Amino acid sequence: MTQIATGYQSPRVLPGFEHINRYWDKRMNLAAAKIMPGEFYVSLHGEMIVTVLGSCVSACIRDRVHGIGGMNHFMLPMQGEHSSAQWGSSTVSSASRYGNWAMEFLINEILKAGGEKKNLEVKVFGGGNILSNMTNIGKRNIEFVKGYLANENLEVVAADVGDLYPRKVLYFPDTGAVKIRKMRQMRNDTVMQREKAYIEDINKKPKSGDVELF
């Protein structure tokens, strides 16, 4: 347990996730980690993972035996001729590579923390049609995740995807429970602005890993 500035005893954070916003959620009486578009979080125990999804999708994945689990939050980049992400059409598009990385990164971090692939349980959320000038973006993200999981032989045990509204998702990796609130009325456009900034960022600077020769 780690004592942090707000005074609560937070569960130990795994290496690589120190930058994630973690706090004590008074309403749920539980430690929480809130992830933004493009972020990931994996928890060993005693935490909930929170995010708000518009057109983005989140896979909530956990080892159902050990209770180790995490969440990602991403969407696919849109880059003209290379934007296709359908399996079997253009399997090396930048969209496919980015989506593949977003899924694999989460799964690898869960396995590194002690999870086992044979125990993985997957739930999928998001992909709402909320960005007015990008009508297919949510659908495209949903299709990618479903295709990826089928290809990896990972069964989806629950999903709440599509529709017109953003979703607030609370995920409890200890038990696999999920609480979802569809935000039919929003006080501001923060969710849309965050997603727009995120997609502009990944479109402008396609994520590509570095290369080092020894």
Next chain:
Amino acid sequence: MARILAVDDSASMRQMVSFTLKGAGHDVIEASDGKEALGKAKGTQVDLVLSDVNMPVMDGLTLVKELRALPNYKFIPILMLTTESTGDKKMEGKQAGATGWLVKPFNPDQLLATIKKVLG
């Protein structure tokens, strides 16, 4: 063109890598973990190994050590293609005997250029 052993436990990643390598004219042999890769490498001589790090059964770094112990794989280029990006992990790869380290998501042109470079 080279005969390349592509090792990854993710079927999606194997598809993308194979598609890229075959598109450039390479001959690709696939394996889904280090143990399967080691068996295939012993059965057929390959010119280059491109391997993931985190895999069940036998991980990529163990595979590198096992391959380097074989006389005919002592000097064959072995590139790691992984989500791991920390300096510590790269150092482990270097010490195990890897030739280079590529962080996912890969750029197809960059991957092919790196392969060309290490094949000489």
